Amino acid sequence: MTTVFHPLVKRFLDGELHLADLPPELHAEARAAERLLGAVDRAAVTLPAGLDARVMAEVRKRATAPSGARRWWHGLVASREIRVRYRLWTLGPALAAAAALVLLLTPARPVVEAGMPVVATAPESVFVRFVLFAPGAHQVSVAGTFNQWSVTAAPLALTGAAGVWTATVALPVGQHQYAFVVDGRRWVNDPAAPTVDDGFGRRNSVMAVGAGVRAL
Amino acid sequence: MSPLATLGVTAALHIAALGVTATAQQPVATQLAGRVPATVVVAVSALADSAATRGLPVEPLVEKAIEGGAKAATPERIVAAVQAVLARLGRAQGALQAAGVATPAPDAIEAGGFALSAGLEVGNVQAVALACGTRYSAAVALRVAGTLSALGVPPAQTVELVKQTLRSGAKERDLLALPGRVEAQVAQGATPGQAAAGLARAAAARAAAPGQNRVPPRGQSSSHRP
Amino acid sequence: MGTRTDGEIVRAVLAGDTEQYAELVRHYRDRYARFAARMLGSADEAEDAVQDAFIRAFEQLQQCRDPDNFAGWFFLILRNRCLAERRRAVRAGPGGDAVTVPATERADGPLEQDERRRALQQALLELTPEQREVFVLKHVEDLSYEEIAGRLGASVPSLKMRMHRAYDRLRERLKDVL
Numbered sequence: 001m002t003t004v005f006h007p008l009v010k011r012f013l014d015g016e017l018h019l020a021d022l023p024p025e026l027h028a029e030a031r032a033a034e035r036l037l038g039a040v041d042r043a044a045v046t047l048p049a050g051l052d053a054r055v056m057a058e059v060r061k062r063a064t065a066p067s068g069a070r071r072w073w074h075g076l077v078a079s080r081e082i083r084v085r086y087r088l089w090t091l092g093p094a095l096a097a098a099a100a101l102v103l104l105l106t107p108a109r110p111v112v113e114a115g116m117p118v119v120a121t122a123p124e125s126v127f128v129r130f131v132l133f134a135p136g137a138h139q140v141s142v143a144g145t146f147n148q149w150s151v152t153a154a155p156l157a158l159t160g161a162a163g164v165w166t167a168t169v170a171l172p173v174g175q176h177q178y179a180f181v182v183d184g185r186r187w188v189n190d191p192a193a194p195t196v197d198d199g200f201g202r203r204n205s206v207m208a209v210g211a212g213v214r215a216l
Numbered sequence: 217m218s219p220l221a222t223l224g225v226t227a228a229l230h231i232a233a234l235g236v237t238a239t240a241q242q243p244v245a246t247q248l249a250g251r252v253p254a255t256v257v258v259a260v261s262a263l264a265d266s267a268a269t270r271g272l273p274v275e276p277l278v279e280k281a282i283e284g285g286a287k288a289a290t291p292e293r294i295v296a297a298v299q300a301v302l303a304r305l306g307r308a309q310g311a312l313q314a315a316g317v318a319t320p321a322p323d324a325i326e327a328g329g330f331a332l333s334a335g336l337e338v339g340n341v342q343a344v345a346l347a348c349g350t351r352y353s354a355a356v357a358l359r360v361a362g363t364l365s366a367l368g369v370p371p372a373q374t375v376e377l378v379k380q381t382l383r384s385g386a387k388e389r390d391l392l393a394l395p396g397r398v399e400a401q402v403a404q405g406a407t408p409g410q411a412a413a414g415l416a417r418a419a420a421a422r423a424a425a426p427g428q429n430r431v432p433p434r435g436q437s438s439s440h441r442p
Numbered sequence: 443m444g445t446r447t448d449g450e451i452v453r454a455v456l457a458g459d460t461e462q463y464a465e466l467v468r469h470y471r472d473r474y475a476r477f478a479a480r481m482l483g484s485a486d487e488a489e490d491a492v493q494d495a496f497i498r499a500f501e502q503l504q505q506c507r508d509p510d511n512f513a514g515w516f517f518l519i520l521r522n523r524c525l526a527e528r529r530r531a532v533r534a535g536p537g538g539d540a541v542t543v544p545a546t547e548r549a550d551g552p553l554e555q556d557e558r559r560r561a562l563q564q565a566l567l568e569l570t571p572e573q574r575e576v577f578v579l580k581h582v583e584d585l586s587y588e589e590i591a592g593r594l595g596a597s598v599p600s601l602k603m604r605m606h607r608a609y610d611r612l613r614e615r616l617k618d619v620l
Contacts, residue, residue, distance in 0.1 A: 143286060145279055145283075148251075148279075148282050148286075149279075149282050149283045149285075149286035149287070150286065151286060175330070175359055175363075187287060194334075194363055194366035194367040194368075194395070195366060196330075196333050196334045196335075196362075196366050197333060198283065198287075198297075199280065199284075199293075199296070199297030199300055199301070200283075200284055200287050200289045200293060200294075200297060201293075202287070204283075206334075206362075206363060206366050208359065208363065208392065208395075
């Protein structure tokens with residue numbers, strides 16, 4: 001049979017009751033409870049001095065690593081000597097303005113070294129070409145985790161072939177969910193890609209991009 | 217309107233000369249302002265707090281809310297979807313811990329959540345994490361497992377394929393190529409399960425060959441002392 | 443010595459001044475060490491946990507919603523780290539990794555006190571992490587139920603329920619030494 005404390009003794013342990021509040025028949029049990037609390041080790045603990053240095057060593061490593069939620073994918077990337085960083089939502093005439101805007105907003109770090117060429121010895125994004133055959137559509141775009149599901153950020157353009165819409169978008173290395181948006185309101189999956197439930201009654205297409213490897 | 221047919225996506229990969237930085241450094245409410253109704257901002261902020269205190273990544277919650285706003289979902293549906301993401305992250309965290317990862321990294325938790333959303337169960341996530349040992353990233357393996365499941369490979373065959381591939385000492389790049397290889401065989405008439413089973417058998421044969429580096433299962437969580 | 447708030451330091455770190463993080467490490471390295479030691483059973487384990495928690499806190503610093511309450515947020519990260527530890531095997535026998543016992547006057551003999559202290563630490567490790575946590579916060583860190591509830595986001599009744607189960611398990615486990 002398990003030995004348990006009387007409910008009143010538990011309240012005594014909690015500090016809600018004093019010994020004098022308990023009936024005499026519970027005093028022995030209450031003293032056992034006092035011995036339990038008396039056995040609690042409340043000694044302060046001081047950690048060794050080397051802890052600070054070890055923490056800061058790891059912090060400095062992480063501070064110089066590529067930032068962002070997709071850091072896990074960087075096992076695919078050979079090196080990290082990217083001189084200039086841009087965020088590209090669309091290509092074309094808006095490129096220069098977008099790049100300049102991002103340079104102003106990103107955290108301060110040296111982005112261009114005077115006299116050094118722009119070198120990408122390791123990509124952190126790759127260009128992916130999206131194609132959708134949608135005859136009769138008036139506008140098509142692709143929205144996904146790579147552009148915060150914006151229905152306007154990555155428009156596709158009609159190519160020469162009737163009904164064929166295309167766009168080339170720079171996607172950060174990593175895994176993405178996406179869908180095509182037709183005429184601003186109809187969400188269409190990519191039939192060539194696997195899909196997952198989006199939680200809104202539809203499905204999202206899934207694509208993973210790595211340096212030189214498209215893993216669906 | 218005629219039904220839409222697609223030619224599919226062709227991914228012409230060109231190595232970009234430019235890198236990309238992610239910029240998710242704003243509070244949740246700021247990220248959601250203007251994208252979802254105010255009631256959703258409040259609800260998701262609370263869910264994000266809960267996630268943060270539990271050691272779960274917050275970004276997937278914000279992403280799902282933004283997605284719901286873009287898809288014009290009702291506030292109730294957006295909150296429900298975010299709650300579902302949070303629940304999956306929690307279950308993924310539990311599965312990783314059960315596999316011996318004392319403090320799962322956010323990317324592994326997120327990958328586990330994705331695997332669950334793609335149809336795998338908690339036990340499958342745990343099994344994949346266990347199979348990674350100390351040599352492979354659980355995040356990568358779980359992403360691959362989720363993608364295989366999303367392709368239609370049944371959970372048991374998904375886990376077996378990933379396990380055998382890891383056990384055979386394959387490089388991470390080979391792991392990442394698995395969904396494409398399954399798809400290639402499906403294009404030739406195999407079911408996803410059949411394709412996966414065949415690839416698993418081939419990997420097992422490689423693992424059984426003499427001289428292979430076997431991956432030990434994950435053991436004790438490591439004490440962190442650099 | 444500067445008198446900057448934690449919020450100012452956190453914002454400086456987020457802006458890129460990584461070295462400022464060392465101040466936060468210095469401030470809080472020992473503050474929760476006792477909690478971690480009682481939760482995990484040894485100062486060595488506590489050291490690992492506190493170190494891991496600081497690194498994780500740096501990695502997730504942008505998610506700290508109230509930088510002026512870095513302490514509370516850091517505590518939760520450390521707490522999660524402690525809770526996530528796998529259940530430890532019961533350590534047999536005296537000594538081992540036990541933290542130094544303070545020598546204070548007791549009504550009982552010192553040997554009996556030492557035995558109880560070691561037995562209690564071992565018994566604490568046999569509780570569930572949630573039971574151990576509420577016991578440590580209340581009886582080691584001297585927090586009230588309301589304060590614990592505020593820190594953990596739990597309700598007072600649920601905390602009391604956990605605690606009372608802990609009392610029963612401890613009494614059963616320690617009945618030979620109490």
